[in-house]
Amino acid sequence: MSENRIEMQQIVDQEEHDFADMKARHFKARAKMALENETLRASFRGASDFLMAKRKSVFPDDEELEALRDRGEAARQRSLQDLPELLEMLEANLTRNGVQVHWAETADDACKIIHGIMEAGNAKTLVKGKSMVSEEIELNHYLEKKGIECLESDMGEYLVQLGNEAPSHIVMPVIHKNKRQIARLMHTRATTPDGEPVPYSEDVDDLIGNARAILREKFRNADAGLSGVNMAIAETGTLLLVENEGNGRMSTTVPPIHIAVTGIEKVVRSLTDVPELLTLLPRSATGQLITTYVNMISGPRQPGELDGPQQVHLVLVDNGRSRMYNHPQLKPTLQCIRCGACMNHCPVYARVGGHAYGSTYPGPIGQVVTPQLGNAGGLAANGDMINACSLNGACGEACPVRIPLPDLIRELRAEAARPATATALGMPVPGTGSRRNLGESLIWTGWSTIYKVPFLYRTSTRLMGLGRSLMPGKLAPWTNTRSMPKPAARSLHQLARDAGVPSTAEEARYQNKQRQAEEK
Amino acid sequence: MSLPDRIYPSRPEQVYLVGTCLVDSFYPDAGMDAIHLLQSCGVQVIFPQDQSCCGQPAWNSGYEDEARAVARTQLEAFAADIPVVVMMGSCAGMMHLEYPRVFAGQPEEKRALALAARTYEFSEFMVNVLNYQPMKDGKTSYQPLRVALHTSCSARRGMQVAAEHKALVESLPGVQVVEPARVTECCGFGGTFSVKQGDISAAMAADKADAMAATGADCIVSADCGCLMNIGGTLEKQGRPMATKHLATLLWESAVEAGK
Numbered sequence: 001m002s003e004n005r006i007e008m009q010q011i012v013d014q015e016e017h018d019f020a021d022m023k024a025r026h027f028k029a030r031a032k033m034a035l036e037n038e039t040l041r042a043s044f045r046g047a048s049d050f051l052m053a054k055r056k057s058v059f060p061d062d063e064e065l066e067a068l069r070d071r072g073e074a075a076r077q078r079s080l081q082d083l084p085e086l087l088e089m090l091e092a093n094l095t096r097n098g099v100q101v102h103w104a105e106t107a108d109d110a111c112k113i114i115h116g117i118m119e120a121g122n123a124k125t126l127v128k129g130k131s132m133v134s135e136e137i138e139l140n141h142y143l144e145k146k147g148i149e150c151l152e153s154d155m156g157e158y159l160v161q162l163g164n165e166a167p168s169h170i171v172m173p174v175i176h177k178n179k180r181q182i183a184r185l186m187h188t189r190a191t192t193p194d195g196e197p198v199p200y201s202e203d204v205d206d207l208i209g210n211a212r213a214i215l216r217e218k219f220r221n222a223d224a225g226l227s228g229v230n231m232a233i234a235e236t237g238t239l240l241l242v243e244n245e246g247n248g249r250m251s252t253t254v255p256p257i258h259i260a261v262t263g264i265e266k267v268v269r270s271l272t273d274v275p276e277l278l279t280l281l282p283r284s285a286t287g288q289l290i291t292t293y294v295n296m297i298s299g300p301r302q303p304g305e306l307d308g309p310q311q312v313h314l315v316l317v318d319n320g321r322s323r324m325y326n327h328p329q330l331k332p333t334l335q336c337i338r339c340g341a342c343m344n345h346c347p348v349y350a351r352v353g354g355h356a357y358g359s360t361y362p363g364p365i366g367q368v369v370t371p372q373l374g375n376a377g378g379l380a381a382n383g384d385m386i387n388a389c390s391l392n393g394a395c396g397e398a399c400p401v402r403i404p405l406p407d408l409i410r411e412l413r414a415e416a417a418r419p420a421t422a423t424a425l426g427m428p429v430p431g432t433g434s435r436r437n438l439g440e441s442l443i444w445t446g447w448s449t450i451y452k453v454p455f456l457y458r459t460s461t462r463l464m465g466l467g468r469s470l471m472p473g474k475l476a477p478w479t480n481t482r483s484m485p486k487p488a489a490r491s492l493h494q495l496a497r498d499a500g501v502p503s504t505a506e507e508a509r510y511q512n513k514q515r516q517a518e519e520k
Numbered sequence: 521m522s523l524p525d526r527i528y529p530s531r532p533e534q535v536y537l538v539g540t541c542l543v544d545s546f547y548p549d550a551g552m553d554a555i556h557l558l559q560s561c562g563v564q565v566i567f568p569q570d571q572s573c574c575g576q577p578a579w580n581s582g583y584e585d586e587a588r589a590v591a592r593t594q595l596e597a598f599a600a601d602i603p604v605v606v607m608m609g610s611c612a613g614m615m616h617l618e619y620p621r622v623f624a625g626q627p628e629e630k631r632a633l634a635l636a637a638r639t640y641e642f643s644e645f646m647v648n649v650l651n652y653q654p655m656k657d658g659k660t661s662y663q664p665l666r667v668a669l670h671t672s673c674s675a676r677r678g679m680q681v682a683a684e685h686k687a688l689v690e691s692l693p694g695v696q697v698v699e700p701a702r703v704t705e706c707c708g709f710g711g712t713f714s715v716k717q718g719d720i721s722a723a724m725a726a727d728k729a730d731a732m733a734a735t736g737a738d739c740i741v742s743a744d745c746g747c748l749m750n751i752g753g754t755l756e757k758q759g760r761p762m763a764t765k766h767l768a769t770l771l772w773e774s775a776v777e778a779g780k
Contacts, residue, residue, distance in 0.1 A: 387717055391580055457573075481757055496539075
């Protein structure tokens with residue numbers, strides 16, 4: 001250990017400051033900051049390589065993988081096809097099991113409902129398992145303003161909370177930090193149950209052991225526990241939750257109140273749908289055959305039982321999902337099972353990391369979901385983010401439920417540039433047409449005008465060839481890092497014409513006749 | 521592995537060649553090499569002078585009407601029922617996979633579907649339709665050429681012709697194929713992406729350039745000139761230039777050499 005605790009504190013404070021600074025900027029500036037941060041670059045490159053290799057190792061057979069993906073896609077599409085019916089069935093069966101079901105149209109509604117449950121139960125502290133929907137609705141922020149203490153109990157989320165940052169990945173929230181950064185964070189910001197600073201250690205077992213000791217007390221004392229849901233099974237009224245740390249089981253069983261929060265798309269009809277998706281979820285996410293814990297929650301403590309929460313609540317969040325459901329092209333957004341494989345395979349995510357996106361959900365699925373959410377600023381606020389994709393298709397290839405992510409990103413770009421005169425099908429995405437600006441539409445109109453008229457196109461390429469020596473030597477941003485491409489003196493159109501290559505089927509026929517005549 | 525369930529026709533007498541706008545202005549010799557190669561296989565090549573661009577740049581930017589207007593011109597230029605060979609995977613993907621969407625519900629929908637169905641990427645056509653076999657017994661007068669093959673993302677994941685690319689290059693006498701690290705990763709070109717997100721694109725290109733330089737290959741070969749321009753341009757700017765070649769040029773040079 002070369003730094004003392006004071007120096008470490010300064011480093012950790014600086015990291016917090018850098019995060020806040022980055023968060024306050026717009027997408028391109030955030031991306032640039034991330035690209036220039038070598039530590040961050042190394043963390044994400046390492047994570048991407050590791051996770052891609054790990055996933056590959058558990059899907060050794062391509063044909064089997066494709067067959068599993070077909071089944072996963074079918075399972076998700078079946079659920080979405082009957083979504084309204086399944087949600088009603090889920091509510092009825094959960095209610096029968098003693099679970100209280102709440103419907104939240106907006107993020108704000110969801111926060112209010114959760115606060116209401118806490119208030120009614122006189123609950124002042126909330127221990128949280130991992131829940132991305134709780135991040136999406138910005139629950140911690142809301143509850144803290146109401147004087148409720150929220151404590152993240154997933155190791156990654158806990159560290160992110162200690163650092164006063166946000167998750168940079170939906171499955172591995174603290175993947176942007178290396179061991180040393182995490183050791184500093186624990187040493188400077190966490191205290192043991194005895195009130196002492198946690199001793200400095202980069203050893204993973206030490207780090208986890210220290211966090212465990214702190215969290216055990218919190219679980220014991222929390223008034224309520226919150227969790228996400230990976231699947232809600234309609235026929236049986238069961239909430240399924242996968243996790244690796246046991247914190248999910250603790251959050252959902254130790255405190256007297258358990259509040260589960262999830263998006264309305266997570267419902268499936270029957271238990272037979274579970275293996276279809278559970279085969280894919282952990283393999284795609286972390287390269288595990290199965291997670292350490294698979295929790296099936298079917299209701300509160302029954303009379304005569306010794307443990308379990310006295311109340312179980314499910315908050316079903318819409319926040320724009322009904323709109324996705326009604327959009328003919330964007331509906332597959334709801335197929336997502338939140339495994340994170342798309343971000344693990346995305347070459348842009350591997351370069352800029354999760355925080356650059358500035359959204360709860362980063363990476364390809366984040367680019368697709370975020371503009372469609374009810375509380376994330378729509379296309380107007382996320383236009384640059386959806387352009388941060390080379391449409392290379394790696395995400396679509398990795399997605400276990402075959403969401404056509406590149407197609408959806410392109411579709412959102414079209415939504416963003418939709419002319420005001422066009423009537424969008426179904427329910428439009430918030431901010432439809434908001435990114436159509438005069439400059440860019442002029443460029444594409446001009447381009448279209450030339451490229452749709454063959455004569456104009458040929459003339460312009462010819463002129464470009466003639467004027468090649470007059471071409472500028474610099475054209476930012478291309479030439480900032482690349483040499484300027486030089487047009488050829490003569491285009492292929494000219495070369496082919498000169499070589500007598502026929503231009504039409506008729507010309508080809510005529511040439512053939514001539515040749516036959518000559519041969520005679 | 522080509523596109524699932526795609527059924528290939530027997531060897532046609534004629535083909536249309538889509539040069540693509542990038543080849544047209546920046547790699548026209550590659551276009552002529554493709555023409556000569558196809559002709560040497562006994563196929564008559566028609567190069568419509570009325571072709572321009574497939575429309576992909578505007579389509580991927582979300583400017584659908586502008587893209588459609590340009591795509592419509594290609595429907596006219598490639599109207600006869602003749603197979604269409606496209607020199608780049610990216611443009612082949614646009615015409616084969618996207619045109620049905622571009623023209624969905626439009627008056628030209630039927631024609632667009634028909635054109636999409638008879639559109640093939642260059643290597644796909646050479647392998648699956650022409651069953652191209654380079655002259656194996658041809659003597660090679662030169663040292664083995666070390667080639668770093670770059671299969672574009674649209675060729676690999678869109679048209680799914682990575683195997684065809686590899687088969688063609690590996691079949692050439694006197695060519696040694698070397699594989700760069702992270703071979704399946706995007707080079708960062710992505711059309712308008714390279715301009716709209718210049719910093720991210722440049723970071724991706726720099727990594728790809730490193731991977732290419734590390735192979736020590738004599739040249740980088742691809743059937744997508746956007747990638748070649750991006751990777752080659754980055755290496756050149758960094759002062760460590762590597763030769764770049766379209767796949768058609770590599771094949772034609774080898775055929776000429778073998779024929780000597």
